[in-house]
Amino acid sequence: MKQVVEGSHAVAEAVRLARAQVISAYPITPQTHIVERLSEYCADSTLAARFLRVESEHSALAALIGAASCGVRTFTATSSQGLALMHELLHWASAARLPIVMANVNRAMAPGWNIWADQTDSLAQRDTGWIQLYCEHSQEVLDTAIQAFRLGEWLNLPVMVNLDAFFLSHTYEVVDLPKQNVVDRFLPPYQPRFQLDTKDPCAFNQLAPPNIYMEMRHNIQTAMDDALTFFGQMENEFKNTIGRGYGPVEAIECEDAEIIMVTSGTITSTSRQVLSELRKKGEKIGLLKIKLFRPFPVKAMRELTASARKIAVIDRNFSFGASGIFAQEVRAALCNHPGHPMVFGYVAGLGGRDVTTAVIEEIYRLTKESDLPQQESIWVGLHEVEHAVGQS
Numbered sequence: 001m002k003q004v005v006e007g008s009h010a011v012a013e014a015v016r017l018a019r020a021q022v023i024s025a026y027p028i029t030p031q032t033h034i035v036e037r038l039s040e041y042c043a044d045s046t047l048a049a050r051f052l053r054v055e056s057e058h059s060a061l062a063a064l065i066g067a068a069s070c071g072v073r074t075f076t077a078t079s080s081q082g083l084a085l086m087h088e089l090l091h092w093a094s095a096a097r098l099p100i101v102m103a104n105v106n107r108a109m110a111p112g113w114n115i116w117a118d119q120t121d122s123l124a125q126r127d128t129g130w131i132q133l134y135c136e137h138s139q140e141v142l143d144t145a146i147q148a149f150r151l152g153e154w155l156n157l158p159v160m161v162n163l164d165a166f167f168l169s170h171t172y173e174v175v176d177l178p179k180q181n182v183v184d185r186f187l188p189p190y191q192p193r194f195q196l197d198t199k200d201p202c203a204f205n206q207l208a209p210p211n212i213y214m215e216m217r218h219n220i221q222t223a224m225d226d227a228l229t230f231f232g233q234m235e236n237e238f239k240n241t242i243g244r245g246y247g248p249v250e251a252i253e254c255e256d257a258e259i260i261m262v263t264s265g266t267i268t269s270t271s272r273q274v275l276s277e278l279r280k281k282g283e284k285i286g287l288l289k290i291k292l293f294r295p296f297p298v299k300a301m302r303e304l305t306a307s308a309r310k311i312a313v314i315d316r317n318f319s320f321g322a323s324g325i326f327a328q329e330v331r332a333a334l335c336n337h338p339g340h341p342m343v344f345g346y347v348a349g350l351g352g353r354d355v356t357t358a359v360i361e362e363i364y365r366l367t368k369e370s371d372l373p374q375q376e377s378i379w380v381g382l383h384e385v386e387h388a389v390g391q392s
Helices: 007-017 032-043 057-069 080-085 089-095 138-153 180-186 208-242 267-280 298-304 323-332 357-369
Strands: 001-005 020-025 048-055 073-080 101-106 131-134 159-164 170-176 249-252 259-263 285-290 292-294 310-315 342-347
Touching: 001 007, 001 089, 001 138, 007 032, 007 101, 007 138, 007 159, 007 170, 020 032, 032 073, 048 057, 048 208, 057 073, 057 080, 057 089, 057 131, 073 080, 080 089, 101 138, 131 138, 138 159, 138 170, 138 180, 138 208, 180 208, 208 292, 249 298, 259 267, 259 357, 267 285, 267 357, 298 323, 310 323, 310 357, 323 342, 342 357
Parallel strands: 020 048, 020 073, 073 101, 101 159, 131 159, 259 285, 259 310, 310 342
Antiparallel strands: 001 170, 131 292, 249 285
């Protein structure tokens, strides 16, 4: 059934179709529409779930850690400063092996206070043990949120579904909503491997001395490794059941490309247009969209870029003192791969600034005209500003 749906509501529809049982959230722009819609569904019994109104994002995730430990399907949503406030408990959720699903509407970190799109908030949490997925459009948002429950529950890991603020969260698009019985076939009721149970007492989250702590962390990494295999199996089943699939990465005309643009999120859609226009002019350009960031698809990255001479990574994020974060990951994936292409890093669109076709064409031109990267990250589209040490 096709409907015109706001991006935030696409998340809410996915959570409804997934039959989440406990939802806990604290409102923060621009994710508020997600939990507003879900609170309405809980209030009018459209969704048979318990909605917990809490005093902070830290409390929202703490409540879900308790609920998930009891063996129920759980969901929350947040953005930016709210995700940062959850940081401590992100580690608790992953180390406790709880399949909590979170939608994070990517928003710039303060100060200055900014509510627009920027991926630094979620990428700053890349070491917390959460699977991370990035979406290009609202249909992918809905499908990915449904898939996230299946992925997390199979691996016993929490999953973060990321969508760009306003470009997706507040934009209306035509979305195909699957029927409930179809989703039920893909996503059966949650059957926890372990849970708090008064009839079977166990201790959870106890002191982990040195002789077992490393093994616990190694098990999380093993689950991350398994995610790369299971992701493909899960998507094949989703495609067979519902009719759509995306893959951990998507390669567009990369087979003969000399320069491959690497993107994630909504910048990908604009890059598709640039690719089409430049291909008509005879330019050998390709596009590689990264959907699955954690675990990072190293093998796919190596295989799909093997024939290119150069890679241009566009980051809507930044790690201060280093470079754009996707560019870091691409370099790390390729560094031990013989004969790999040169990696050029570009930073654009921070704080919601538009990344237009002209910006992407400039990135392509800079890459084509340079034999070697002149910097770890080239900032594109900067306004002229005065700079003083110790001032901002």
